[in-house]
Structures are given as C-alpha cells and as structure tokens.
Amino acid sequence: MTAVPEALDQRFRDAAVAAGLLDVSYDIADTPVGPLLVAVSELGLCRISYDPEPDRQVEELARTFGSRILRAPRPLDPVKRELDEYFEGRRHEFDLPVDLRGRSDFSRLVLEQLARVPYGEVTTYGSLAARSGRPKAARAVGTVMNRNPIPIVLPCHRVVGSTGSLVGYGGGLERKRLLLDLEHAPV
Amino acid sequence: MMEAVSIPPFERFYEEHRTAVFGHLVRLLGRQRAEDAFQETFLRALRGYPALRHGRHLKAWVFTIATRVAVDESRRDHPQTTITEEQTGEPERPAYAQLEHLADELPDKERTAVVLRYGYDLPYDQIADALDSSEDAARQAASSGVRRLRRRLT
Numbered sequence: 001m002t003a004v005p006e007a008l009d010q011r012f013r014d015a016a017v018a019a020g021l022l023d024v025s026y027d028i029a030d031t032p033v034g035p036l037l038v039a040v041s042e043l044g045l046c047r048i049s050y051d052p053e054p055d056r057q058v059e060e061l062a063r064t065f066g067s068r069i070l071r072a073p074r075p076l077d078p079v080k081r082e083l084d085e086y087f088e089g090r091r092h093e094f095d096l097p098v099d100l101r102g103r104s105d106f107s108r109l110v111l112e113q114l115a116r117v118p119y120g121e122v123t124t125y126g127s128l129a130a131r132s133g134r135p136k137a138a139r140a141v142g143t144v145m146n147r148n149p150i151p152i153v154l155p156c157h158r159v160v161g162s163t164g165s166l167v168g169y170g171g172g173l174e175r176k177r178l179l180l181d182l183e184h185a186p187v
Numbered sequence: 188m189m190e191a192v193s194i195p196p197f198e199r200f201y202e203e204h205r206t207a208v209f210g211h212l213v214r215l216l217g218r219q220r221a222e223d224a225f226q227e228t229f230l231r232a233l234r235g236y237p238a239l240r241h242g243r244h245l246k247a248w249v250f251t252i253a254t255r256v257a258v259d260e261s262r263r264d265h266p267q268t269t270i271t272e273e274q275t276g277e278p279e280r281p282a283y284a285q286l287e288h289l290a291d292e293l294p295d296k297e298r299t300a301v302v303l304r305y306g307y308d309l310p311y312d313q314i315a316d317a318l319d320s321s322e323d324a325a326r327q328a329a330s331s332g333v334r335r336l337r338r339r340l341t
Contacts, residue, residue, distance in 0.1 A: 002210040004225065009205070012226045021233040022197075055199075062196035068236055069196045 023066030044097030092119035250317035297332030
C-alpha cells in the first residue's frame with residue numbers, strides 16, 4: 001500500500017475549499033471545555049458539537065447540508081480564533097454568521113432570541129419563550145436549547161430555570177457551570 | 188430488488204479509497220506525476236458526487252475517474268503516446284468516449300470492468316482492485332459485459 005503523503009492530503013483538502021466544491025468543512029478545535037467539532041457551510045457556522053465521535057456528526061451534517069463534507073481546517077480559522085478569544089475572556093460577542101438550515105421556524109425564532117442574551121447575563125426558559133411570542137412554551141424552548149446546533153456561540157448556557165438552578169445542558173452541567181463562571185454570570 | 192446503498196459523506200468515501208487510488212495512480216504514472224493526478228481525481232469526484240444516485244461500487248467509480256485523469260495527464264505530457272499505447276502497443280483500440288457511451292447501460296460491475304479493460308487496457312489485477320473482487324471475477328465481469336454489448340449491437 002502506498003500511503004498518501006500528508007502534504008498531498010492537505011493540498012487536496014485546501015484545493016477542494018478553494019474550488020468552492022464543499023457543502024460543509026469541519027475540524028476539531030481544542031478548547032478548555034474539551035475538543036469541539038466545528039463546521040461551516042457556505043452560509044456560515046453550522047455546527048459546534050461536544051460529541052467526541054465525529055463520524056456521527058459528519059453523517060448528520062451530510063443529511064442536512066449535503067454529502068460533500070470534508071475535514072478542511074482553513075475555513076474554520078475564524079471560528080477557532082473567536083473561540084480562543086472567548087475562552088481567554090477577550091471576546092464577549094461572536095462575529096460569525098450562522099447557518100440554521102434544517103431547523104423548524106420555531107427553533108430558529110428561539111435561537112435568534114437566544115443570540116441576543118448578553119455575555120455574563122442569564123435568562124430563563126419561560127422568559128425566552130415569551131420573547132419568542134409563545135409565553136407558555138417554556139418546555140419546548142428547553143427542547144430547542146437541548147438540540148442547539150451551535151452551543152457557546154448561540155449561548156444556551158445562559159438559560160437557567162426560574163429558580164436559578166442550572167437545569168440541564170447538552171454538553172453536561174459541568175461545562176455549563178464552567179462557561180457561566182468564565183463569564184462571571186450571577187448564578 | 189437490490190437494497191439501496193446510501194451515499195456516504197465525502198470524507199468517509201475519501202478516507203476509504205484514497206490509499207488505493209494513490210497506489211493505482213503511482214502504478215500508472217510514477218510517484219511524481221501521481222501526486223497531481225491524485226488531487227485532480229478527487230476534485231473530479233467531488234464535482235460528480237451530487238449526481239450519484241446510490242453508494243454502490245464507489246471504488247470502481249473513483250478508479251475509473253483516476254484512470255481517466257491518468258490518461259489525460261499522460262496525453263498532456265506526451266501527446267504522441269498515451270498510456271494505452273505505452274502499455275499494450277495496440278494503438279487501434281476504440282476511443283474511450285465511444286466505449287463509455289456504449290457501456291453506459293451495462294450493470295455497474297460489468298461497465299467498470301469493460302471500460303477499464305478495453306478503454307484503458309488495465310491488467311485484470313488492477314481491475315480486480317477497483318471492483319474489490321478476485322482477478323477471475325474481474326475477467327468474468329469484463330467478458331460478460333462484452334457479450335452483453337455484442338448482443339445489443341446485433
């Protein structure tokens with residue numbers, strides 16, 4: 001077997017990006033909350049995942065955005081840079097377009113409202129439901145948070161129970177605590 | 188009815204076949220030129236990927252692309268001598284375009300075997316590689332493909 005030289009492999013991945021042939025590029029980013037799978041489409045950031053098993057995510061991304069998905073680091077550079085700045089406490093807002101294709105209208109609405117919750121502050125599921133025009137849908141908002149495709153950038157860690165308890169987090173409560181501590185949030 | 192085989196994400200397809208494709212190109216073109224052909228092969232595969240209707244015989248598919256790229260490379264560098272001629276000394280073979288058109292309606296395995304054997308003169312061990320089968324099975328696929336084509340033409 002003639003192994004493909006690493007430089008050649010990299011050159012192909014870069015060429016695929018440069019030729020605009022990919023539906024999605026992804027890479028793994030090392031962060032204080034563990035390795036994250038990060039993915040962008042031509043429209044913007046489309047996934048941040050705590051899932052340690054990239055294969056599963058890649059399958060799901062292909063179903064939603066198209067099968068031409070490749071691990072190609074270069075398009076993820078801005079995402080990794082902003083995440084680094086965030087974890088160093090130097091960035092309070094992300095300047096990254098997001099791609100929410102594949103989400104229901106309600107999910108998008110809720111996620112758009114979620115994006116407005118400022119750094120270092122918290123809100124409740126009920127309040128987010130009200131802001132999304134469905135004040136009684138706190139439970140449905142909980143489900144949207146649980147399935148948030150772009151955690152951290154869409155800050156579902158800033159949503160807590162009405163009593164101030166952390167309730168839950170797709171990436172585990174330990175990570176939610178860590179993110180809120182990083183932001184010096186009052187919980 | 189044959190079971191539908193879904194098309195894998197490109198990353199998985201690439202991971203699965205890149206080593207074999209590179210080896211195939213090194214055999215056809217030598218190490219140096221294989222590198223350019225490798226990139227071009229997978230770029231062409233990416234372009235064609237959305238048009239795939241199922242995930243069967245993807246190795247055969249990408250080997251066919253690789254072989255075509257190798258022939259193009261070889262023609263570009265040596266317009267007077269193509270791989271086909273170099274390897275067999277039989278410049279009278281039918282043009283690939285004709286053959287591909289004729290073979291279009293053959294079952295996948297037979298089409299690949301016919302195209303690689305008679306279009307590109309690949310030896311059966313390399314066709315077997317592309318088909319993930321034994322040399323005997325590759326030989327058989329090529330000959331039953333040709334028989335089928337003959338029946339259609341008469």
